Amino acid sequence: MTDVAAQPGNSNVASATPDTMAWDSRARRVMMIYLPLACFVLILLFPFYWMAITSFKPNAELLNYKQHNPFWISSPTLAHIKHLLFNTAYPTWLKTTMFVAIGSTFLSLFASTLAAYAIERLRFRGSPYVGLGIYLAYLVPPSILFIPLATVIVQFGLFDSPMALILVYPTFLVPFCTWLLIGYFKSIPYELEECALVDGATRLQILRRITLPLAVPGLISAGIFSFTLSWNEFIYALAFIQSGANKTVPVAILTELVTGDVYQWGALMAGSLLGSLPVALFYSLFVDYYVSSLTGAVKE
Amino acid sequence: MSVTTLPSRGMALRQPSWIARLFDYKPFLIVMCLTPAIGLLTVFLTYPLGLGVWLAFTDTTIGQRGIFIGLENFQYLLKDPLWWNAVFYSVFYTGIATIGKFALGFWLALLLNNHFPLKSLLRAIVLLPWIVPTVLSALAFWWIYDPQFSIISYLLVDVLHIRSTNIDFLGTPWPARFSLIAANIWRGIPFVAISLLAGLQTISPSLYEAAMLDGATAWQRFRYITLPMMMPILAIVMTFSIIFTFTDFQLVYAITRGGPVNSTHLLATLAFQRGIAGGELGEGAAIAVSMIPFLVFATLFSYFGLARRKWQQGEAND
Numbered sequence: 001m002t003d004v005a006a007q008p009g010n011s012n013v014a015s016a017t018p019d020t021m022a023w024d025s026r027a028r029r030v031m032m033i034y035l036p037l038a039c040f041v042l043i044l045l046f047p048f049y050w051m052a053i054t055s056f057k058p059n060a061e062l063l064n065y066k067q068h069n070p071f072w073i074s075s076p077t078l079a080h081i082k083h084l085l086f087n088t089a090y091p092t093w094l095k096t097t098m099f100v101a102i103g104s105t106f107l108s109l110f111a112s113t114l115a116a117y118a119i120e121r122l123r124f125r126g127s128p129y130v131g132l133g134i135y136l137a138y139l140v141p142p143s144i145l146f147i148p149l150a151t152v153i154v155q156f157g158l159f160d161s162p163m164a165l166i167l168v169y170p171t172f173l174v175p176f177c178t179w180l181l182i183g184y185f186k187s188i189p190y191e192l193e194e195c196a197l198v199d200g201a202t203r204l205q206i207l208r209r210i211t212l213p214l215a216v217p218g219l220i221s222a223g224i225f226s227f228t229l230s231w232n233e234f235i236y237a238l239a240f241i242q243s244g245a246n247k248t249v250p251v252a253i254l255t256e257l258v259t260g261d262v263y264q265w266g267a268l269m270a271g272s273l274l275g276s277l278p279v280a281l282f283y284s285l286f287v288d289y290y291v292s293s294l295t296g297a298v299k300e
Numbered sequence: 301m302s303v304t305t306l307p308s309r310g311m312a313l314r315q316p317s318w319i320a321r322l323f324d325y326k327p328f329l330i331v332m333c334l335t336p337a338i339g340l341l342t343v344f345l346t347y348p349l350g351l352g353v354w355l356a357f358t359d360t361t362i363g364q365r366g367i368f369i370g371l372e373n374f375q376y377l378l379k380d381p382l383w384w385n386a387v388f389y390s391v392f393y394t395g396i397a398t399i400g401k402f403a404l405g406f407w408l409a410l411l412l413n414n415h416f417p418l419k420s421l422l423r424a425i426v427l428l429p430w431i432v433p434t435v436l437s438a439l440a441f442w443w444i445y446d447p448q449f450s451i452i453s454y455l456l457v458d459v460l461h462i463r464s465t466n467i468d469f470l471g472t473p474w475p476a477r478f479s480l481i482a483a484n485i486w487r488g489i490p491f492v493a494i495s496l497l498a499g500l501q502t503i504s505p506s507l508y509e510a511a512m513l514d515g516a517t518a519w520q521r522f523r524y525i526t527l528p529m530m531m532p533i534l535a536i537v538m539t540f541s542i543i544f545t546f547t548d549f550q551l552v553y554a555i556t557r558g559g560p561v562n563s564t565h566l567l568a569t570l571a572f573q574r575g576i577a578g579g580e581l582g583e584g585a586a587i588a589v590s591m592i593p594f595l596v597f598a599t600l601f602s603y604f605g606l607a608r609r610k611w612q613q614g615e616a617n618d
Contacts, residue, residue: 037411040404041422044429044489047440050451054443065454111336118333122326130334137341140349141547141595143568144588147575148352149344151360171345174337202320203329232433234550235568239576250435254554265443272436283431287424 048276054269055080062266080266081274090271092245093252096162097231098278100248103166105226108173109219115174116181117207121193131182138175145171146239153240160242168240169230176229177222184218185211221289228279249275355585362579373586383587386565390591393481393566394546394598400485401541402534405492410526412493413500423494430490438554441483445469445555473563476556480564484551492537499533500526535606542598547591567591 054062056076061068068074084090118124119131149168150159158164188211196206212219237248244256253271257264323329356373360366377383412423429437444451446469453466469479503526511521549568552558558565558573565573567587575584 033411033414033416036407037416037422040408040411040489041425044426044486047437047444047486048428048432050444051437051440063449065449065458070451070454107340111340114333115337118330122330122333124326124330130338134337134341137345139543139599140345141543141568141591143547143549143571144352144591145345145348147571147581147585147588148348148355150576151351151355151581152344152348167340168344170340174340178337202324203326204320204323228431232435234433234435234553235572238553239572250433250550253439254435265446265449268439269443272439275436276432279431279433280428283427284424288420 051269051273051276054265055273057266059266080264080270083264083267084270084274088257088267089244089252090249090274093247093249094274094278096246097248097275100162100165100169100237101227101230103162104169104173104230105223107166108170108177108226109223111170112174112177112181112222113212113215113219116178116185117211119178120182120185121211122203131178134175134178136175138172138179142172142233142235146235149236150239159240160246162241162246164240165230165233165237165248168236169226169233172233173226173229177226180222180225181215181218184215188214217289220286224282224286224289227282231279352585353589355582356589357586358582360582360585362581366582369582373583374590376583377586377590382562382565382570383590385562386567386570386587387590387594389477389564390546390566390594392477393484393548394542397481397484397488397545398538398542400481401488401492401545402538404485405489406496408489408493409496409500410522412497423497427490427494429487430494434487434550435554437487438483438551441479441486442470442555445479447471470556471560473560476560476564480552480555483555484545484548487551488541488545492541495537496530496533499530503529531606535603538602538606539599542602543595546595546598567594 053071053073056078057073058075058077058079061074115130115134119127119134153159153164153168156164158167192210192214193206196210197203201209231248232250233248234250237251238255241247241251244252247256249271253268253275257268257271323332355366357368357370358366359369359372408426412419412426416422443449447466450466450469452469453463456463457466468475470476507525507529508521511525516524546566547568548566549572552564552566552569553572556564558569567590571584571587571591573584574580574587578584
């Protein structure tokens with residue numbers, strides 16, 4: 001499982017699939033491929049549509065399906081978003097989440113690049129086992145760890161601090177990134193490093209000037225994965241953070257915005273929409289890396 | 301990677317400092333490179349894992365050191381109907397959601413493996429449910445499942461006239477259980493689909509050509525070529541999926557918090573309720589630890605159950 005070949009562009013290798021060879025008619029193709037695909041896309045995207053449309057609906061329309069078509073907005077409003085940005089601590093939560101996500105991403109990239117380099121490039125006795133050990137760490141789910149981790153965080157005096165999250169998130173980011181980067185380092189020819197060694201470069205120079213620059217696509221995809229995963233993380237943030245200002249967006253929306261018996265659906269959905277946008281934007285910028293490294297990473 | 305010229309000429313001229321030379325000593329470099337990763341994982345993963353097992357055998361509460369009480373926590377859990385309920389729902393949730401995710405995800409992967417315009421755009425769009433934070437999409441589902449203003453109820457009652465009353469999705473145990481499973485399947489499809497798509501692309505088209513010349517039907521091609529070739533990757537993706545579905549937390553916590561009448565508690569949400577919210581760290585840890593046997597069993601089952609085919613046939617692909 002550790003010999004991952006994560007090369008961007010793998011997803012484009014698709015060559016002739018059976019259906020292009022088949023002598024199928026257009027109608028058959030529509031029924032067998034386009035129609036089901038359209039259904040999938042509709043169902044997979046509907047919650048986002050619903051989230052978006054709710055965010056811009058005035059309350060009168062929101063709760064009145066008899067007079068207003070629920071699937072459309074007749075008089076869009078920015079009231080929910082305004083309420084979110086000016087009457088709640090939403091901007092603070094966004095900032096905290098961004099800080100935590102960026103911090104843990106850099107920490108994880110630093111740790112896993114070095115680890116992947118040591119495992120893949122500096123080959124020592126037992127390096128495959130170290131690699132396997134790090135990989136297995138990914139299979140330990142946060143749901144088992146959060147209770148003891150909470151006591152560890154308290155012992156370290158980090159309870160209720162975003163630093164706790166930055167330090168804890170690498171436990172699930174490092175295994176994943178290391179795994180991904182080992183695959184990348186593997187794709188870089190050894191000869192390059194050997195030549196540099198012969199020319200008298202030190203190992204650190206080789207890492208900095210040859211291996212790392214060539215592994216940049218791998219670093220980018222590992223970075224995107226780390227960023228999205230830490231933006232999404234919930235259980236640790238829920239268990240370790242108490243004060244409103246230090247909460248991350250997913251936790252804050254659920255614990256601070258959901259109040260009382262009457263839910264403010266407009267504001268809640270606006271919060272969800274705004275909280276999803278950064279990852280969605282980030283993702284769309286690097287979508288090719290993302291999809292190809294995902295398809296690449298799962299290839300044996 | 302067609303890099304032929306190396307930027308090494310300049311480096312060789314400079315005399316490396318003693319620090320650089322220290323880093324050239326391989327064992328030292330290896331230790332230095334592994335320290336950050338291994339250190340983080342030891343302090344925040346291995347140690348807490350051990351601590352969690354230890355806590356499960358103590359009566360620790362928040363703010364108070366516990367003493368060793370042996371198997372008392374587990375004996376208590378075995379008599380606790382809520383724990384049994386959580387075990388039942390965790391298994392049920394994992395089982396149904398996994399079947400749904402893999403059936404639909406495989407189908408979607410097969411569809412995406414065809415040639416059509418805007419293919420890569422569609423793949424990108426399809427991944428969205430997996431990218432967006434689970435809690436935030438769970439909130440959207442909560443709103444979709446609203447007892448009064450559910451859009452599904454609106455469609456069924458006012459548009460299609462199939463039902464006369466709104467569905468109480470989250471207010472009664474069984475509908476609530478299935479509502480959560482549906483949301484989990486929705487979230488899981490993209491990952492399964494994209495992973496399996498990667499597997500589909502490694503299958504050589506010549507196999508299909510040969511089968512078509514032999515007159516194999518579409519179903520036969522799927523059954524005798526696609527499925528066997530996909531077994532190894534299915535085994536891995538399913539193992540992952542089972543582990544993370546069984547230990548799911550966010551979706552249930554965001555939508556029902558275990559209710560109504562504790563019918564939708566997963567082991568993870570129950571552990572949170574007892575351990576963090578209730579302050580009974582020892583008992584919460586015991587619930588969390590009680591997930592481990594299920595996880596080990598499910599992992600062995602899915603991995604070896606599916607991967608067996610590969611080594612039985614002795615085919616060394618890749």
